[in-house]
Amino acid sequence: MTPKKRRSILIVALLALTLFLTIYSLQKSNQYNNLQEVFEQEKADLEKELDEMIKDYTDVIVRKKRLSTRLRVEIVKMNNLRDSIKNLQIDKYSLIRKYRKKISSLERENRNLFVKVDSLSTANQVLSQENIITNEILLQKESINTSLTEKNIELEEKQKTLETKIAIGGVIKTSTLKVETLKERSSGKLTSTSRSNRTDAFKVNFDLLKNVVAYAGEKSVYIQIIDKNKNVIAPKGITNLKDGGKIQYSDSIEINYNNDRLSLVSLILVNRDDINKGEYTVSAFVDGVYSGATTVNLK
Missing domain, CATH: 2.60.40.2560 (Immunoglobulin-like)
Structure with missing residues (x-):
């Protein structure tokens, strides 16, 4: 084979290799971009879920002050998890599944905790209603006692007035000395x-x-x-x-x-x-x- 022919074959091979590498690079670039988009979407979805959960907990804290300590602890956990997801890099894409499991676990805890909150709320409403009824009964009794006390005072005053009149009327007077x-x-x-x-x-x-x-x-x-x-x-x-x-x-x-x-x-x-x-x-x-x-x- 002549040198000229060998050179032609080498050029063709280099061109084919260049074309292959270019096509391969484009494919990898497209795959990376697709992966990056999926990763960012996954992160956004997880952050959105955590934001909604945090909002739910915050609303409950405002309405249920007695449970605020327990709920604030849970909010701290969710904030920490959201920050971890926000700072997650694409090379740690495999951790997305782990974080999703944690969020699912938090959602289950949410349901259990909110059931307790609702139960406590119902119990508190019943107690509140009972307290209202009890207070009404006590107010009625107090009103009756006040009325009876006033009547007793009135009767005592009448009794004293009567006794005074009797005492005055009972004085034995004398004729002129x-x-x-x-x-x-x-x-x-x-x-x-x-x-x-x-x-x-x-x-x-x-x-x-x-x-x-x-x-x-x-x-x-x-x-x-x-x-x-x-x-x-x-x-x-x-x-x-x-x-x-x-x-x-x-x-x-x-x-x-x-x-x-x-x-x-x-x-x-x-x-x-x-x-x-x-x-x-x-x-x-x-x-x-x-x-x-x-x-x-x-x-």
Whole structure:
């Protein structure tokens, strides 16, 4: 074979090899581009799925604050997985299947967790409704108790008013007190006098008036004589009054009161040396209550 012919054959072979390599390179380039498109689509799909799952979890956290801790942990896992997928290079294309399995596992966990969330939500709604009913019952009871308390207070006030009226109506009043000052003669007989230096006794006459409201029974009547200086004349003792006060009395009489008019006489002997000129006040107290008074002047 001539050199010229061999050169021609070599050129043809080189051209064929070049054409083959060009076609092969184009095929590989197309396959790579196709693979790159598939890879990017796979990544985008996985990221989209994770974004939707993260959104679902975030919505549940907003509505179910009590479960937020558990759900936030799951969101952190999904965010980490999404970042891993986003940074995945094509030479790690084989990991796409692994990540898809992880996402499927998360989806199953999602379903189980959301079922629990719904169950808890339903239970909370039932409890909330029961609480509303319980609160309504308690409010009704409170309203009834308040009404009863107000009625009791009203009844107590009426009772006190009635007791006050009865107490006032039950006071035993006296007629006008009549006072006579007496001197003792040598015969022992007592005769009227208006002179202070001859007074040996005070004679007090009055009636307990009729009162059907007052309680009948044993009563104590006290007579008090005081001079112009508020000194008690011929003091016999001290007694308590119903208003909380105390008096020193000059005479006491125990009687049996049966609600009818009753006449009383008190004779109080005094030392004429203790009797001075001036005005004397004679007061009567019946059953611990002031009933009346009168005055007498001595020369």
